[in-house]
Amino acid sequence: MRSRWWLMAVSLAASGSQAQTNGWNMPVGVTDVSSDIYGLHMTIFWICVVIGLVVFGAMFYSLFRYRHSKGAKAAHFHEHTSVEVLWTAIPILILVGMAVPATATLKNMYDSSDAELDVMITGQQWRWRYEYLGEDVAFTSNMSTPRTQISGEETRGEHYLLEVDEPLVLPINRKVRFLMTSDDVIHSWWVPDLAVKQDTIPGFINENWVKINEPGIYRGQCAELCGIDHGFMPVVVRAVEEEEFDSWLAERKEAAEQEAMGVDREWAMDELVERGESVYQSICSSCHQAEGQGSPPAFPALANNEQLINDVDWHLDKVVNGVSGAAMPAFRSTLNPVEIAAVVTYTRNAWGNDTGDVVQPSAVAELIAQ
């Protein structure tokens, strides 16, 4: 064991500041908090190494020096109060020394005041929804790694399982407050480089914050077991310069307004099907599968589903209000009327479901308003 500790100590010392990228230690990260945490981590680690060297050193020395086979005669001493006081007192002092900086870091982590931007993060089985509060910009972020890579039919890409269709975009150098909750089970939003890991709990709102120092793309994952696709729920944050963020946000805002206006107009079937297909692939296909075949019994097939084909109101109701007691969530507040109308139209006209039905966004908006 001793040699293992040495090996680790030496190689750690050798790697030094490259720890951020070497892939086997905690990342230093790109925020002040994350480098504080890294500092605490390395301090406590080296304390453990030193204690380990002393204790295991004494142990292996004794094992070697006092071997029965070499004729060692056992002494018969036991109990020595001052030694015992010493080995109680020294650990206490070390712990106090460790607790002081840890307390300071923790207090800093808990201070989410004076944030310049609020982002609501909602965990859903199995995607993240981001909402820029007060900006009318919201979207969901799904894993974009194709299932064919998971099954091995296709070569796995560089960011296998850690890539999404729409990353969370954040500005650097601004304090961003996260408000975190969940629509179903407990998830945990984690990006190692930002040192933010916080449970998202249904019915409760947790707070955390981040102030990123460097632009870049930072990847993480859901850290709390949340069901079948827990392993396929990545987080990607794209941190950009302030100006770039401002223009990105303005652009998204405009697009959102346009979409909101689109509710009132009459949509053509082609438009809806095209839009619906992209919604389906990002939201629905993780359970109901790419070709609508589902995976019964938990996730019913949509293709050739008699009940679905025969009853458009029932179909719409399930998408808007969910199925209680089953995995199907209500999408009334997470998708907008255009998206719901599009995806319902798409599923009613794909994979041999040739109903020819067109559901208009205005009808969906009416249903939600009821």
Next chain:
Amino acid sequence: MAPKLPPQPPLQHNTTAVADGQSHGHAAPPKGILRWLLTTNHKEIGSLYLIFSLTMFFIGGIFALVVRAELFQPGLQLVEPEFFNQMTTMHGLIMVFAAVMPAFTGLANWMIPLQIGAPDMALPRLNNFSFWLLPVSFTLLLSTLLMPGGGPNFGWTFYAPLSTNFAPPSTTFFILALHIAGISSILGAINIIATILNMRAPGMRLMDMPLFVWTWLITAFLLIAVMPVLAGVITMMLMDINFGTSFFDAAGGGDPVLFQHLFWFFGHPEVYIMILPAFGIVSAIIPTFARKPLFGYASMVYATAAIALLSFLVWAHHMFIVGLPLVAELFFMYSTMLIAVPTGVKVFNWVTTLFRGSISFESPMLFALAFVVLFTIGGFSGLMLAIAPADFQYHDTYFVVAHFHYVLVPGAIFAIMAGVYYWLPKWTGHYPNEKLAQWHFWFSIIGVNLTFFPMHFAGLAGMPRRIPDYALQFADFNLLSSIGAFFFGASQLLFVLGVILCVRGGKKAPAKAWEGAEDLEWTVPSPAPLHTFETPPVFHRTSH
């Protein structure tokens, strides 16, 4: 606990124990299966517990190997995520409740009466009942894997609402199984406390008891304190699932975090339940093979009590990232860090016991020494996890998986194996094959480190636990872990072989099988006859 006892003469217990279904002269026990179903003998029940535990160890181990096989390389090759989750869950449940805990109870059954000079456990029929509840409970639990919708898939910590509103229908059976196992544990604990407090040999005071007895006494109190909490929390789940309550459902005014508080108020003492008896075993073995009394007997007892006490004050360190208030985070960080002190006292005591001893390296000693080193490594990562800010990075990663496997596998399980090799001569009358045991040891220690050491790195690099597939940068660590796991699993067959060979024959062991062994169990013949200490021995104070 009157210190100045002349303990009650255990004679009266002796008669009650023997009177159970048998006449005074030990009539021939029933033959065949009935003998084992009806036995009230602590040695036979102890053996039943140990055999049950070993069986479950292999079943839980196979589940772990399914997990490791899937994680051998990136991508989904062997199992679906749904089944993967069932395997991680079942592995945890079986190992905790059906392998480690019954193994310690089995050792307690065998050794506590022998170590305190009692003829049997205080409540022999209850003892039989507590054992036979276990096969019922775990047959039920395992059968959920065959039910429609599959078995439990929400992790051994079964956090609500994943385990309530979103759980498979079999969850109700899971709850029932856990209730039965919990009753078994509570009854076993009551029996052990009754035995230790009432049936010690005349002249043996509490502070004269071997440490295995002491640690089990404290463990038994922990069990009685927290098993009802587990029963409470699973009953609340049952109500949420079947009777429309909303204890853990925010939509009905409940609180999912309440579940975690209740679970970990049980769960943290539970992890000490799985390690304190291990401390006792190691504290028996190290002095024996160092041929030198334990350095600080009293401080070992006090440290065990302190650890047990602190275990009720630290539960929320499992919940540093659920959004506790700052004050709570600080309180639980401080109290958790304090556990390092009594734990350190124990390690220092073992090391000082070795200092200037006369040390030999038989298989029990090898396992005990490996315990000290590897458990301490697990303690170090535990100390790191106690630092709340850093825990925001460690939490729910493979770093945590590495940590608790270091304290449970080369911790609890190595201690159990050390105990088995140590006491096998007493049980069977034969020494285990030393060469085989040494092979088992070296294979195990290589396997265990190869499996669990890389997990530290995978976790620090960012791999969450309980995922069936992972990003490419974790591939090397997982490859090593999987190879190590299969190596470790296969080498446990040597253990089974060693035990079977030892039961069937081998070098004859005298009453005092190990030169440096001091406790009362070494005064009865090897193998220990079915009935021992029918007249209480006179206890002579040694050098504690």
Next chain:
Amino acid sequence: MWSVVKSVLAALLGVQSNQKREEDFSSGRPAAYLVTGMVITLLFVLMLIFLAMFAAR
């Protein structure tokens, strides 16, 4: 009384000379040790809570 407190504190830290322990076990009443132990444990918890509250300010 003071000797009881001292013994309990020593037990909490896990340090106590054998001689002192023999004294305690042959002279003291167990109830006194139990009550003192519980009171000191309670004080210890309160102390930790106050420490945490103080640190959190």
